[in-house]
Amino acid sequence: GENVEQHPSTLSVQEGDSAVIKCTYSDSASNYFPWYKQELGKGPQLIIDIRSNVGEKKDQRIAVTLNKTAKHFSLHITETQPEDSAVYFCAAPHNTDKLIFGTGTRLQVFP
Amino acid sequence: ETGVTQTPRHLVMGMTNKKSLKCEQHLGHNAMYWYKQSAKKPLELMFVYNFKEQTENNSVPSRFSPECPNSSHLFLHLHTLQPEDSALYLCASSQTLLRGGGTDTQYFGPGTRLTVL
Numbered sequence: 001g002e003n004v005e006q007h008p009s010t011l012s013v014q015e016g017d018s019a020v021i022k023c024t025y026s027d028s029a030s031n032y033f034p035w036y037k038q039e040l041g042k043g044p045q046l047i048i049d050i051r052s053n054v055g056e057k058k059d060q061r062i063a064v065t066l067n068k069t070a071k072h073f074s075l076h077i078t079e080t081q082p083e084d085s086a087v088y089f090c091a092a093p094h095n096t097d098k099l100i101f102g103t104g105t106r107l108q109v110f111p
Numbered sequence: 112e113t114g115v116t117q118t119p120r121h122l123v124m125g126m127t128n129k130k131s132l133k134c135e136q137h138l139g140h141n142a143m144y145w146y147k148q149s150a151k152k153p154l155e156l157m158f159v160y161n162f163k164e165q166t167e168n169n170s171v172p173s174r175f176s177p178e179c180p181n182s183s184h185l186f187l188h189l190h191t192l193q194p195e196d197s198a199l200y201l202c203a204s205s206q207t208l209l210r211g212g213g214t215d216t217q218y219f220g221p222g223t224r225l226t227v228l
Contacts, residue, residue, distance in 0.1 A: 046218070098169075
């Protein structure tokens with residue numbers, strides 16, 4: 001079945017620096033890769049997603065890149081701010097129906 | 112905030128109790144999901160409903176019983192739970208299933224924090 005690995009599990013950066021979180025997946029048929037942000041006491045919220053027909057997608061300070069050959073995708077956050085502190089999850093579909101989530105990355109942005 | 116509400120937000124129950132979790136989505140979506148989120152483990156999909164019909168049961172023990180009376184409401188009935196069932200239970204909805212190829216983004220509710228004593 002689909003296996004999604006996410007690294008690192010924790011990431012601490014200084015405000016203004018960039019943060020990169022990486023995920024790998026195993027199902028070569030996967031074609032949709034969302035990233036979710038979960039703040040304390042809240043459910044995960046979609047922040048960006050990418051489909052397999054593009055290699056990169058940007059939304060202001062957030063970007064996602066996809067390498068289908070290597071089966072990995074990454075989340076890039078530039079000019080980090082304290083409010084970016086949260087747990088971030090990547091996901092990939094399995095059997096085109098279920099989303100399999102990574103184990104999460106706790107990002108801390110220090111002022 | 113996301114259009115998906117869950118009640119209660121917190122629940123403490125004994126192993127012999129029976130309780131229910133409720134989820135409601137105001138987005139006009141057709142698919143609804145239950146997930147379990149435990150510490151240091153990935154989100155685990157439990158059940159999927161599409162147009163009120165169950166399409167996925169991810170080998171969930173029978174002490175968890177889902178109910179989907181319509182596309183807007185989803186319940187999770189709990190009975191004779193174990194302490195290891197303590198977790199955050201998340202509900203989500205999407206316009207279609209992933210296989211539908213449409214707007215399949217999943218929107219999550221805030222979750223119910225369940226503690227089983």
